[in-house]
Amino acid sequence: MSGKKAKEKEATISDLLIEERKFEVPDEFRKKANIKDKDIYKKAAANREKFWAGFAEELHWFKKWEKVLDWKPPHARWFVGGKLNVSYNCLDRHITTWRKNKAAIIWEGEPGDQRTLTYRDLYREVNKFANILKKLGVKKGDRVAIYLPMIPELVIAMLACARIGAIHSVVFGGFSAEALRDRINDARARVLITADGGYRRGSIIPLKHDADHALLETPSIQHVIIVKRGDFPLHVKEGRDHWWHYHMEEAESYCEPEEMDSEDILFTLYTSGTTGKPKGIIHTTGGYLTGVYATTNWVFDLKDDDVYWCMADIGWVTGHSYVVYGPLACGATVVMYEGAPDWPDRDRSWQIVEKYGVTIFYTAPTAIRAFMKWGTGWPAKRDLSSLRLLGTVGEPINPEAWMWYHKNIGQERCPIVDTWWQTETGMILITTLPGIDSTKPGFAGRPFPGIEADILTEEGVSIQKGGSYLALTQPWPAMLRGIYGDPERYVQQYWTKWDKKTYFPGDGAKRDKDGYFLLLGRVDDVLNVAGHRLGTMEVESALVDHPVVAEAAVVGIEHEIKGQVIAAFVTVKEGNTPGGELQDELKEHVVRKIGAIARPEKIIFSADLPKTRSGKIMRRLLRDIAESKVLGDTTTLADATTVEKLKKHYEEQES
Numbered sequence: 266m267s268g269k270k271a272k273e274k275e276a277t278i279s280d281l282l283i284e285e286r287k288f289e290v291p292d293e294f295r296k297k298a299n300i301k302d303k304d305i306y307k308k309a310a311a312n313r314e315k316f317w318a319g320f321a322e323e324l325h326w327f328k329k330w331e332k333v334l335d336w337k338p339p340h341a342r343w344f345v346g347g348k349l350n351v352s353y354n355c356l357d358r359h360i361t362t363w364r365k366n367k368a369a370i371i372w373e374g375e376p377g378d379q380r381t382l383t384y385r386d387l388y389r390e391v392n393k394f395a396n397i398l399k400k401l402g403v404k405k406g407d408r409v410a411i412y413l414p415m416i417p418e419l420v421i422a423m424l425a426c427a428r429i430g431a432i433h434s435v436v437f438g439g440f441s442a443e444a445l446r447d448r449i450n451d452a453r454a455r456v457l458i459t460a461d462g463g464y465r466r467g468s469i470i471p472l473k474h475d476a477d478h479a480l481l482e483t484p485s486i487q488h489v490i491i492v493k494r495g496d497f498p499l500h501v502k503e504g505r506d507h508w509w510h511y512h513m514e515e516a517e518s519y520c521e522p523e524e525m526d527s528e529d530i531l532f533t534l535y536t537s538g539t540t541g542k543p544k545g546i547i548h549t550t551g552g553y554l555t556g557v558y559a560t561t562n563w564v565f566d567l568k569d570d571d572v573y574w575c576m577a578d579i580g581w582v583t584g585h586s587y588v589v590y591g592p593l594a595c596g597a598t599v600v601m602y603e604g605a606p607d608w609p610d611r612d613r614s615w616q617i618v619e620k621y622g623v624t625i626f627y628t629a630p631t632a633i634r635a636f637m638k639w640g641t642g643w644p645a646k647r648d649l650s651s652l653r654l655l656g657t658v659g660e661p662i663n664p665e666a667w668m669w670y671h672k673n674i675g676q677e678r679c680p681i682v683d684t685w686w687q688t689e690t691g692m693i694l695i696t697t698l699p700g701i702d703s704t705k706p707g708f709a710g711r712p713f714p715g716i717e718a719d720i721l722t723e724e725g726v727s728i729q730k731g732g733s734y735l736a737l738t739q740p741w742p743a744m745l746r747g748i749y750g751d752p753e754r755y756v757q758q759y760w761t762k763w764d765k766k767t768y769f770p771g772d773g774a775k776r777d778k779d780g781y782f783l784l785l786g787r788v789d790d791v792l793n794v795a796g797h798r799l800g801t802m803e804v805e806s807a808l809v810d811h812p813v814v815a816e817a818a819v820v821g822i823e824h825e826i827k828g829q830v831i832a833a834f835v836t837v838k839e840g841n842t843p844g845g846e847l848q849d850e851l852k853e854h855v856v857r858k859i860g861a862i863a864r865p866e867k868i869i870f871s872a873d874l875p876k877t878r879s880g881k882i883m884r885r886l887l888r889d890i891a892e893s894k895v896l897g898d899t900t901t902l903a904d905a906t907t908v909e910k911l912k913k914h915y916e917e918q919e920s
Contacts, residue, residue: 287703288671290680294653298700300563305701309714316715317343317742320559321551324354324594327524330551334740339760339768341740342528343552350522351531351554352395352428355593356388357522364569368598371572371621372417375464375604382417384596387424390417393516394509395425400516401488401507403456405430405523408533410454410486412445412476414438414463415603418492418509419579420589422458423532430523433532434545437580438463438470442478444543448535451545451750453485458509462497466605473499527551533749534582536688545749546582546688554594556692556743560713561591564682565625566654566699574600574617575627575656582688583658586743587627591692606632611639615647626674627656631816631880633666638815638838641673649674654699656682659880661784663806664706671706685709685784687770689759691743694718695782707806708781716741720776725763732775732785732800737768744768773800787884792821794829794862801884804865807858808833811851813841818874819865820888830866832891834874834911843870867891869915875908883908890915 295301302308309316314333321330321344330347359365365385372380382390403409409431413419419435426433434452436445449457457480463470473491477500480486491499492509501508525531531550535543561567573592577583592599600621606614614636618626636644655675657667662683671681681704685695695718697703697710704710712718717739719727748755762769773785785800792801801819808817816836821829835851837843848868856864869891875883890912 287705289703290699291678294566294680295700297568298698299566299568300698301700303701305698305714306711310717313715313717313739317555317559321347321555321742324554324558325349325358330527336740338765339756341552341744341746343549343740343742344527344555347527347551348524349527349551349554350428350525351550351590351594352391352424353522354554354558355424355427355590356384356391359384359596360388362596364596367569367596369593370417370420370599370601372601373603373617374416375467375602375608380417387417387421389518390421390513391424391428392518392520393513394421395428395520396516397490397512398425398431398456399429399520400512401456401490403429403431405525406432406530407456408432408434408452408454410445410449410452410457411435412438412440412457412459412472413492414460414470414472414494415578415601416460416463416492416494417601418458418460420593420601423579423585423589424593425520427531428520428522430525430529432530435532435534435580435585437578438472439465439578439580442475445476446479446482448543448545449479449483449486451535451543452533454483455485456488456490457483457486458490458492460492460494461499462494464495464604466608469495469497471497471499473497525550528746530746532585534585534688536582544751544754546745547747547749548585548691548743549746552742552744553691554590556741557586557591558594559742560693561587561595561597563698564684564693564696564713565627565656567592567595567597567625569596571597571624571653572600572622572651573597573625573627574602574621574623576602576606576614576629576632577627577658582691583627586692587658606635607639610643611636612643612646615644615649618649618652619647622651624651625654625656626652627658629659629880630657630662630666631659631876631882633657633662633670634809634816636674637666637669638836640839644673649676652676652679654682655679656684658684658686660882661685661709661786661802662707663802663809665806665809667706680704683709685772685782689745689770690737690741691745692741694737694741695784705777705781708777708783710782711780712782718782720774720782721763721767725767729776732773732783734762734788735770735772735774735782735784736763737770738766789885792819792829792831794821794831803859804831804833804855804863807855807863808835808851810858811854813837813847814851816874818882818884818887820884820891822866822888822891824866831863832867832869832887833865834869834871834887836871836874869911871911873911875911887911 326349328348330344332345335342369384369387370382459476489506533545575587680699684693686693695709721736775783804819805817815838819833824830
């Protein structure tokens with residue numbers, strides 16, 4: 266074999282991270298794209314306020330703003346003095362047009378039940394429920410907690426709150442009673458909206474039962490509204506608990522929308538901090554809606570005939586921004602699915618795509634890796650020809666997963682938008698624009714037009730080569746406005762690393778010659794082995810590059826000589842047997858891909874990794890396991906039993 270051929274054979278998926286590997290968007294897609302002006306980045310940078318005002322002007326305002334931006338670092342106010350209503354922009358604006366009879370929500374329950382709500386249907390339901398809230402004494406500025414499965418009533422409740430100016434706090438339906446209690450108490454919510462239950466992998470999630478436990482210690486709650494999802498056993502407390510459907514039968518069908526100041530709070534959403542203590546992120550009205558409206562339109566290239574499916578649960582910011590507010594403000598048809606992607610079979614997601622003719626599909630890398638693990642046979646059973654654009658969100662996607670997604674789901678014809686953003690940012694900040702940019706496996710892309718991002722050293726020096734800290738150097742419309750009840754924490758956590766003008770998101774990144782950003786994961790996950798800084802993504806990508814590995818997460822653990830060594834938690838693809846021989850093979854594989862400095866000290870095999878409901882791997886808990894520490898907060902995990910099983914398995918391996 267010639268030297269050239271040998272090198273070609275050795276080239277693997279990890280090599281796709283080199284900046285020269287690009288995938289061009291098909292010409293047919295580019296010609297029809299919503300935005301195809303390559304100069305838009307320069308134009309937006311030349312006058313950022315004018316750029317964002319252009320999107321805001323496409324929305325409905327009761328009163329136009331007096332000033333686009335008031336920036337007193339680290340506090341921003343957008344569209345100062347403007348008055349609008351988010352519910353009006355998502356509903357009323359559309360029912361005076363042909364969209365009134367367009368499907369707004371196509372919903373499918375895990376058992377197979379279905380509902381379709383047109384924009385007129387959704388408008389009527391939201392107005393009625395808004396009147397119910399008002400009848401129960403809910404006023405502008407009151408907090409309403411929402412604890413529901415992925416059913417249309419969740420969207421209705423959010424929009425009803427927005428209509429009357431109440432602040433909603435959606436709590437993911439998989440959270441425990443304790444987690445619900447803590448979030449209700451922090452927000453001092455007056456009303457809780459829940460359901461008798463929901464479905465997940467064929468099992469009943471007893472939401473009202475769990476809520477009752479939380480309500481034992483939530484003195485602020487005055488009323489509980491219960492959606493009847495099924496015939497689930499539950500306790501109803503006379504005078505406090507109300508059935509949704511009974512009240513809806515009697516409610517009036519129109520509720521005047523409240524004129525909200527652009528900076529009035531729309532919602533709070535609780536997210537985990539590095540300490541494990543959740544914090545209530547505040548998002549306001551005008552800037553947030555402008556940001557999610559703009560990015561939904563351009564990033565997903567949304568057309569009137571698209572059928573759009575974001576798989577995220579609405580209990581997370583992706584669901585708020587890109588299931589509810591962004592798509593509905595754009596007049597989209599949104600698919601909602603209640604259950605698990607592998608129930609009753611592992612092609613459930615692809616069955617839904619085929620059934621409803623989904624054209625835009627947005628999901629998390631952790632889901633893509635699960636699809637990979639299950640094999641190509643499942644998507645191959647279904648007709649995915651309706652798809653025209655794919656997206657990924659939640660964490661950096663390793664190149665092998667990107668390529669699998671590109672080939673087996675996009676069938677090598679669908680652009681992939683790899684999006685970086687956070688609960689705190691409210692909107693997508695770094696990605697590719699599919700009508701303009703090439704795509705690169707592993708690279709998220711460039712900052713969205715009007716967004717200013719940089720890579721700074723510890724000293725705050727901007728660098729073009731090498732990895733360091735991601736920084737946002739200018740305010741953006743959907744940025745968080747604070748942490749509920751804790752203004753000092755807001756400043757301390759996000760605006761003190763360099764100066765109060767520069768936002769620190771806590772992520773590491775690299776940038777290539779085209780200005781594309783490669784996200785390296787949380788900087789508290791950056792490894793420091795014998796003085797060498799290694800991103801967790803680099804080592805994880807090398808591990809996942811091995812043909813038998815489905816998923817991997819690495820953490821640094823203390824070492825008296827090297828400072829840190831690498832512990833890797835690995836899930837293998839079905840049909841492969843983990844063991845000592847494979848451990849050695851994987852260690853050498855990492856050495857070949859990165860170098861001896863990256864050789865894992867330990868490899869622990871696991872059927873599952875601890876993840877949040879949004880799909881992020883909880884490396885903090887993996888470090889606790891690897892260093893034999895007491896486990897930290899586990900309330901945000903999708904399955905709290907996973908970490909206990911993994912801890913037990915690790916201890917057995919170490920003994």
